[in-house]
Amino acid sequence: MPMRRFQEALLGQVRQTFPELAEIPEQILTVPPDPAMGDLCLQAFPLAKALRRPPQQIAEEIATGAAGLPGFSKVDQQGPYVNFFLDPVALAKAVLGEAAERGEAYGNPELGAGQTVVVDYSSPNIAKPFGIGHLRSTVIGAALYRLYRATGYRVVGINHLGDWGTQFGLLLAACEDEGDEAALEADPVEYCYRLYVDYSKRRDHDVTIADRARQWFKRLEAGDQAAVVLWTRIRELSLREFDQVYGRLGVSFDYVRGESYYNQRLEATLEVVREAGLLQEDAGALIVDLSDLDMPPGLLAKSDGASTYLLRDLAAAMSRAEDFSFDRCLYVIGSPQALHMQQLRAVLAKLGCPWAEGMVHVNFGHILGMKTREGNLIFLNQVLDEAAQRSRAKVEENQQRGWTEGDIDVLAIAEAVGLGAIIFNDLKQNRVHDITFDWDRMLNFDGDSGPYLQYAYSRTGGILRKGECEVVAEYDAGAFAQASEHDRALLVALANMSLAVERSVVDNAPHHLCQYLLELATMFSRWYTNHQVLGSGEWEAPRLAVVHAVRQALGNGLRLLGITPLERM
RNA sequence: GCGCCUGUAGCUCAGUGGAUUAGAGCAUCGGACUUCGGAUCCGAGUGUCGGGGGUUCGAGUCCCUCCAGGCGCGCCA
Numbered sequence: 001m002p003m004r005r006f007q008e009a010l011l012g013q014v015r016q017t018f019p020e021l022a023e024i025p026e027q028i029l030t031v032p033p034d035p036a037m038g039d040l041c042l043q044a045f046p047l048a049k050a051l052r053r054p055p056q057q058i059a060e061e062i063a064t065g066a067a068g069l070p071g072f073s074k075v076d077q078q079g080p081y082v083n084f085f086l087d088p089v090a091l092a093k094a095v096l097g098e099a100a101e102r103g104e105a106y107g108n109p110e111l112g113a114g115q116t117v118v119v120d121y122s123s124p125n126i127a128k129p130f131g132i133g134h135l136r137s138t139v140i141g142a143a144l145y146r147l148y149r150a151t152g153y154r155v156v157g158i159n160h161l162g163d164w165g166t167q168f169g170l171l172l173a174a175c176e177d178e179g180d181e182a183a184l185e186a187d188p189v190e191y192c193y194r195l196y197v198d199y200s201k202r203r204d205h206d207v208t209i210a211d212r213a214r215q216w217f218k219r220l221e222a223g224d225q226a227a228v229v230l231w232t233r234i235r236e237l238s239l240r241e242f243d244q245v246y247g248r249l250g251v252s253f254d255y256v257r258g259e260s261y262y263n264q265r266l267e268a269t270l271e272v273v274r275e276a277g278l279l280q281e282d283a284g285a286l287i288v289d290l291s292d293l294d295m296p297p298g299l300l301a302k303s304d305g306a307s308t309y310l311l312r313d314l315a316a317a318m319s320r321a322e323d324f325s326f327d328r329c330l331y332v333i334g335s336p337q338a339l340h341m342q343q344l345r346a347v348l349a350k351l352g353c354p355w356a357e358g359m360v361h362v363n364f365g366h367i368l369g370m371k372t373r374e375g376n377l378i379f380l381n382q383v384l385d386e387a388a389q390r391s392r393a394k395v396e397e398n399q400q401r402g403w404t405e406g407d408i409d410v411l412a413i414a415e416a417v418g419l420g421a422i423i424f425n426d427l428k429q430n431r432v433h434d435i436t437f438d439w440d441r442m443l444n445f446d447g448d449s450g451p452y453l454q455y456a457y458s459r460t461g462g463i464l465r466k467g468e469c470e471v472v473a474e475y476d477a478g479a480f481a482q483a484s485e486h487d488r489a490l491l492v493a494l495a496n497m498s499l500a501v502e503r504s505v506v507d508n509a510p511h512h513l514c515q516y517l518l519e520l521a522t523m524f525s526r527w528y529t530n531h532q533v534l535g536s537g538e539w540e541a542p543r544l545a546v547v548h549a550v551r552q553a554l555g556n557g558l559r560l561l562g563i564t565p566l567e568r569m
Numbered sequence: 570g571c572g573c574c575u576g577u578a579g580c581u582c583a584g585u586g587g588a589u590u591a592g593a594g595c596a597u598c599g600g601a602c603u604u605c606g607g608a609u610c611c612g613a614g615u616g617u618c619g620g621g622g623g624u625u626c627g628a629g630u631c632c633c634u635c636c637a638g639g640c641g642c643g644c645c646a
Contacts, residue, residue: 026586033589045588045627055588081589125646165646259646285644294572299643309646336640338573365574366640394608403606417608429582432574434639441581445608447594448582455608463605503585515583518593529602529610547605569608 002094003495004109006086009071010042017065021050035485038076038083039492045080055080088483088491092542095494099549100472105150106552107497111505112153118320119145119155121332122251125162126238126258127171127192130245131377132437136364139426139562141332142251143510144362146560151505156324161258163235164312167196169217171234172227173209174199176216188237214304221263221306235260245380249419250562262315266307269315270300276351288347298343313344321355328358330508335363335432362508365434378437387418387443394445395569404568416564417451418443423563424450428514448518453558454566456521459528460551461567464544467534472548475541486527490546493523497553501560510561517557524550 007029014024025046032038042062044055051058056079063077066084074085099106121141124134141157149155174195175184183191203209220227239256246252270286273279278288284303290296300311320329331341341361348356392414398404425442426435445451464470480487500516503509533543555565 030585030588033591037589041589043588046586078589083589162646167645282643287643296572296642302644304644306644308644310643312646334640335574337646339641340646342573363574368639391608398606398608401606433582434575436581438581441595444595447608449594449608451608452594455606459606459609466605499585507585511583512585515593518583522593525609526611528605532604534605568606 002091002098003492003499005094006040006071006091006495009069010040010066010084013066013069014042014047014062017061018047018051021047032081032083035489035492037078038074039086039488040084042082042084043080044082086488086492088480088488089477091488091491091495092480092483092546093477095491096475096477096545096549099494099552100545103552104556106549107501107556108150108152109498109502111151111502112148115152115327116154116156116324117148118158118324118326118329119148119332120158120160120330121145122246122253123160123162123333124242125167126235127168127189127196129189129193129377130242130380132380132383133367133377135380135383135422136367136426136431136435137332137334138246138249138251139423140362140364140431140510141330142249142562143427143513143560144330144332144505144508146562147501147505147510147513150560151501156255156320156326157253158320159253159256159258160316161235161239161256161260163258164260164263164307165309166213166217166306168220168231168234169215170199170203170209170213171196172216172220172230173212175230175234176212184234184237188234189241192234192238214306217306218304248381248384248415249423250564257316259309259312259316262312262319263307265315265319266311269311269318272318272351273300273314273347278347278350288350290343290346293346295339295343295346298347310340310343310347313340314347317344317348317356317359318353321353326355326358328360329355330360330362332362332364334366336366337361338363360508362431364431368434368436383422383442384415384418386439387422388415389418390443391417391421391445391451398569406568408568413566413569416566417445417454417569420450420454420558420563421445422450423561424453424514427510427561428518429511431509431511450563451569453517453521453554454563454569456524457551457554457558457565458567458569460524460547460554463528463533463547464551465567467540467544469544472545473541475545476538477542477545479539479542484531486523486530487546490523490527490550493520494546494549494553496520497557513557513560517554517561520550520553520557524554 011024027046028042030041030043032041044058047058048055059077059080059082063075063082066075071087071090072084073087076083119141122134122138124130145155145157171192199209216227220231273288280287280289285299286301287297287299290298298310299308301307320326338361345356345359392410395410395413399408421443428448496516500513503512531543533547534540536543558565
């Protein structure tokens with residue numbers, strides 16, 4: 001983590017200049033607004049209060065003390081700011097050396113040694129289509145999973161399937177009436193979904209259907225043979241279909257534990273709440289009063305005795321705490337469930353579970369306008385197919401122009417580019433914003449897009465192939481004493497990777513890494529349009545080392561996001 | 570009615586615990602190298618950072634208030 005090292009050097013210098021300060025606040029570290037002013041900056045404001053001296057004077061002392069600090073070529077005080085220029089040779093040595101040494105681990109700061117994180121993500125409902133709405137939880141959760149693992153955490157990924165609840169009573173009732181084995185076999189999810197929608201409508205007019213649905217669910221919870229057999233079959237058929245999508249997205253889980261998994265713990269969980277004196281009966285239902293926290297009561301059991309979502313999540317949380325003793329548990333679930341998550345944490349806090357502190361709602365805005373004109377859901381598979389189709393034309397065009405020499409698998413590349421566009425589109429912005437579904441924006445291949453990053457990566461491959469330099473050769477980092485603006489900007493960008501990864505982990509926000517990778521790819525694109533690598537004489541070897549480093553950083557970043565780096569496209 | 574979230578360029582968005590001159594992409598217009606791939610690069614223009622007040626030497630960023638939009642608010646999950 002080269003940039004961090006330079007930052008530490010500056011902080012150390014400040015510590016030495018002002019030994020009377022017990023602590024040096026990190027906020028003094030900033031970046032000048034214009035690269036021409038320097039690469040790193042120390043601002044004196046945060047120190048002014050503690051030292052009781054004017055910022056300007058403090059800056060002067062820092063600047064004086066930092067003169068000749070190794071690793072920096074110039075120190076320039078501007079009022080309360082002290083701007084530092086990195087010595088390009090030291091920078092190049094640090095960055096290129098680390099990229100070559102750490103390889104696949106380049107850019108990953110060590111943050112989580114000895115800590116465990118549970119990530120609850122994707123979590124679709126069985127017997128319903130895998131819609132575009134589930135994409136967000138899947139993609140964000142999978143990215144966080146990889147980010148945590150890369151930074152040294154032990155990570156447990158759980159797919160918390162929606163495979164329990166009254167809704168399955170309705171489905172079972174429908175199957176009882178119209179069970180069509182052939183239709184179920186042919187397209188299980190589609191068939192179940194159609195039945196479900198149909199019976200939901202009929203339930204509104206027909207009370208007997210609602211009653212039968214409740215009865216079926218009670219039978220299911222009681223372990224009734226017929227109910228369990230049918231439910232198990234539907235669950236397995238659904239999972240088989242989901243697995244196709246997961247395979248396509250390159251997503252996997254350590255555990256597929258749906259809500260049903262916690263079924264046998266529900267009684268015990270209820271008992272825990274009762275013993276804590278928190279359980280109250282209200283109109284036949286069992287609730288936990290949360291009015292002291294200005295929250296509506298949490299409903300644990302309905303008046304007919306059936307469990308609720310909240311009770312099942314309570315049981316799940318306790319089970320996870322027992323099984324994994326997590327330090328953090330991320331719930332990658334949409335923003336509309338904010339109240340539910342608050343209630344869950346509140347009940348656990350009342351029960352005296354200290355680990356509930358580590359539960360984080362990694363919320364995200366939902367996708368608007370994702371229905372067709374007829375009001376049908378847009379299936380994820382349709383979107384992925386469309387993405388692959390759009391990119392295919394471009395791949396074939398490139399192939400015809402001879403840009404993708406050798407044997408290439410056009411379909412595989414088209415698929416990877418399409419996925420790159422869709423995944424990046426979902427990760428590049430702050431997760432809390434709602435996303436308006438828009439084919440053209442989602443499948444944009446220009447500018448700030450997944451394919452833009454993949455393209456930059458493939459260019460590194462192109463250069464290395466052409467030059468037959470797949471391995472980093474000997475080079476003289478001293479050449480960078482004459483570094484151009486583009487060289488410097490690219491080296492600085494490379495050095496910043498671990499800072500971006502760190503921010504993504506700390507905030508549970510993959511978009512920081514996305515923004516960083518765009519910056520890196522942009523700097524690389526500018527660099528290679530301005531600097532010839534192959535055949536550039538004494539520059540060739542050092543520049544090839546830069547290409548290798550960019551390739552490593554971009555490749556690592558793309559893999560963290562779940563996007564395939566491509567050699568050719 | 571109450572609660573949570575959001576409001577930055579025509580559009581979609583970045584903008585680290587306040588700090589040097591608010592930035593990208595898309596779209597529009599104009600341009601680029603006979604050498605490593607034009608899914609690229611360069612240039613141009615547009616901002617009451619939703620409105621108003623406050624704290625501060627300094628606010629897109631913190632506090633209050635109003636407006637607009639979204640989402641929630643016990644037997645769906």
